[in-house]
Amino acid sequence: REKLTSFTDLRVxxxxxxxxxxxxxxxxxxxxxxxxxxxxxxxxLPTVMVSVESEEAAKVTRRNRTYETLCKNRLG
Incomplete structure (x- = not known):
C-alpha cells in the first residue's frame, strides 16, 4: 500500500x-x-525553548517582555 503524502491525497x-x-x-x-x-x-507547531543559561536567554526574555507590552497596549 502506498503512503499518503498529504490530506489532499485522500480519495473517497x-x-x-x-x-x-x-x-x-x-x-x-x-x-x-x-x-x-x-x-x-x-x-x-514545534515547541521552542531556550535555556535560561544560554547566550540567547537575555535577548529572548527582552523580546518576550516587548511582546507582552505590545499585547497589553493593543486596542480592542
Whole structure:
C-alpha cells in the first residue's frame, strides 16, 4: 500500500448498493478486521525553548517582555 503524502491525497469512493438488504442479511455474522493506518497531522507547531543559561536567554526574555507590552497596549 502506498503512503499518503498529504490530506489532499485522500480519495473517497462511494458505492451504490447492488441489492436490497433483507432481515436475514442483518442477522448474519460478519467478520470485520481493523488495521492501523498512517497518522495524518493537520497542524504542527514545534515547541521552542531556550535555556535560561544560554547566550540567547537575555535577548529572548527582552523580546518576550516587548511582546507582552505590545499585547497589553493593543486596542480592542
Amino acid at each position: 469512493v462511494r458505492a451504490t448498493p447492488e441489492k436490497i438488504v433483507t432481515k436475514e442479511d442483518l442477522q448474519k455474522t460478519i467478520e470485520i478486521i481493523l488495521t492501523e493506518t498512517e497518522t495524518l497531522r493537520f497542524f504542527n
